[in-house]
Amino acid sequence: MKSKLSSYILCLNSGSSSLKFSLYDPVSRQMEIAGVINAIGTLNGWFKVSDSRGTLLKNEAGLFKDMHTAVESLTKWLDEHQSKYPLTAIGHRVVQGGPDHRAPEMLTEQLLKTLKQFIFLAPNHLPEELAIIHIFLEKFRNLPQVVCFDTFFHRDMPFCGHHYPLSSKYTSKDLIRYGFHGLSYEYIMLRLKAKHIPIKSKKIIIAHLGNGASLVAVKNGCSIDTTMGVSPIGGLVMSTRSGDLDPGAILFLLKHNKLSVDELDNLLSKESGLKAIAGTGDVRELLEVGHTNATAAKALALFCYTVRKQIGALTAAMGGLDILVFTGGIGENLAVIRSRICKDLAFFGIALDSRLNLCNREVISSEKSRVLVHVIKTNEELVIARHTQNMVQLK
Template identity: 55%
Template structure:
């Protein structure tokens, strides 16, 4: 007979965020949304990886070095870590970030057999993301089958874009089959807007561009508090040039590669996703390394210049799309942490009322715009894990907050 226990004490939400280069995880208090633990596993699939965990007092344990062969290994390592966290053993739900859910799956939803079947059928839309994300879900479903598992889609933020920004100029049959501009990094954009609403009473009246710059980079234009336009399209390969992704290409360039190199679409996908972008120009896609090399290395300087010039063009294009610009926000690993990249991008943008204060930028202040700049330029830390936890709580709120809930086993008892 299955054993049930009443969850009456503190309850927590586990968040799993599989990115392009890491697996982030966190535990949030279900009611207060206070983050109790956060961690990251890097080096998945490489000879040496590491796992680092930080508690709510910002104390970081020494990174644990290990060989993580695949996503399953990384997920299992988190499960083993959970065995040791007796105080936070009552996990009420697990929330996941999913990059792509197609046209029919945008808003957060509880994992079901039908949803998993639908996502498996959509792997062709995100072949570099969905397989790993589905593998992670399956790893935790097998370990914790009686918990609620909630998926949150990166495309949800962009679902209300107007038709002229959403659809490609292609025959209607392609649109009907799901070939549209979905946009990505939506959980990051949603978090930034959530924080802006907390800080400003009339933020919905502002025209905003959010630049999420990292290994994967994109921008979103926001007006009336909603996503209006974005740089990525049907896949996370489009838009700005990125660490290992090509960004926007002339369709003729893709046809050229297919015809001249006699390669399959799958091989082309690998080239455009993992062998293009900054790494193709300079041999590395790591922006810190590129900046360190740029003084003596022409290829590194060329890669940085291309990245920043493209960012300038997209800022101007998105501003034109929404008819002006009041606030420019830098976020993401590069956007938050690289004053030099921010300065290069904002340089010579006075023509559109955008100018940063070099001293404020170097001091890494939250507002870095010059006092005479018409555009407010800000730096904000994003937190996709927080948004996943909030969505997970909200989708379960009628059950968990209003009445006692039951689980077959707490994590502590199960393990």
């Protein structure tokens, strides 16, 4: 039911090649508008906006040469529709805020200046996120704005999950395991709670599988370990990211290939993973050719293998497993990937119902499965809206 308030919280969530936004009613917490600008930086850009009933309000191809161009297109659309959708606050997703900035914060010039000091921790994410924030701060100075960090969910990880075995000379300088995808994980926990699942007494693994992918182990309602560490490059093999590497492999690249730090960063972030093996990081494309293309098949096998291996590791870390949740674009939509990941995990008590899995049902485990396996569509924007409302205390 629509609130009598005629103003909305704007939630912004940028990725490497996309800009998602939503408008939420601050009272009902219902989404009124959802939009995305996809394929930024390519010739296949697309700007799509729909309302809560699924009615398309905009569905146009366009060339968005960079994130700045995409933001300009979005602000233009907001200006054109401000009489119908006036804004009352803005919430931003930010991947990393260092060790002292994890909880949601009101946006200020000083915070923006401080966050720029942590670009080195997420050089492939923070620069564009902060550039977007700067544009909206300049354009909407009269509106309260809130920054929501992806590391917040992992703030209470214990020592074993949080720290590297390095001298305090280095770890005291922000070199710790932060963990990411926290807004997505927070939403999944809200959904499980809404299902009346006693989450504080369950051992849960959430697999956020998309172009960026990670797993988290949640015990007693808290993150105790996760596959990503100091940056979103680590952990699982991903679309274009390497995931975990032997430190010796990194030294090898530096010494024998004479790579600069920037070249190494670009290699591990944008030219590795599935793309390095099979020429593309798109899992759907790999599935289409995997039955005839040996390298595509190997890339998919490695992806599923690393996810399966980390499920085993995180299960051991918790001393058991009660619930496994798949989310993210791959986890939510590709039944064959879920099936391949769960193959050979029967000894953990995981058994899928093939029919439920193919239908993308919310619970896909069989009746004989000791572990409940869920498929839940994530909603980071709703979590941003909730944090923004709480910070601004919109009534």
